[in-house]
Amino acid sequence: MRSPKLVLTVLGTLTAAIALSACAPGGASPENTPVIAxxxxxxxxxxxxxxxxxxxxxxxxxxxxxxxDSYEGEVADPAVAEFVQGREEGDATFNPGVQAVAEGTTTVTMTNQDGGIQPLEFTVEVSAG
Structure with a gap:
């Protein structure tokens, strides 16, 4: 018969080992995906x-x-990048932006619903990293 203290010690050791392996560099878990600023x-x-x-x-x-939220955007090649609309949600404000999707180069044109503002045009070059 196994002692309850031994069983708890083994379970504690296994739990700690599993938890630490999830933090190991190079693991495939989503927690190890690098954050890109x-x-x-x-x-x-x-x-x-x-x-x-x-x-x-x-x-x-x-x-x-x-x-x-006054800007709208159009990306010439949506396979390379996509426009993200700015918005306000409660107390949080989210700027408009461009999300890099795949390698390539594309142009982005942003227009503003407030009259008199010329379209804003720029290029986005996306690399694999």
């Missing part, structure tokens, strides 16, 4: 610019004094 640019600085991103990275666009 977003690139933040001001809308005023993007006209004619080229922004380099890696697959999975986001371009966060600071709209300054203009409402974050």
């Amino acid at each position: 977003p690139v933040t640019e001001s809308a005023n600085d993007l006209q004619g610019a080229t922004v380099e991103l890696v697959v999975g990275q986001v371009l966060n666009i600071n709209t300054g004094d203009l409402a974050v």
Whole structure:
């Protein structure tokens, strides 16, 4: 007959080993997926610019004094990148942006519903990383 203390010790050791293996570098679990920091640019600085991103990275666009939801965007090649609409949810504000989807180069055109603002056009180059 096994002692309850021995069984608990073995179970505790196994639990700790499993928990630590999930933290080991190079594991395949989602917790080990590296976080890619977003690139933040001001809308005023993007006209004619080229922004380099890696697959999975986001371009966060600071709209300054203009409402974050006042911009609409169109990506020439949606297989390379996609536009993410700015929005406000409760107390949280989410800037518009561009999500890098796959390797390649595409142009992005942003327009603002507030009249008199010229379309904002820039290039996004996406690499594998």
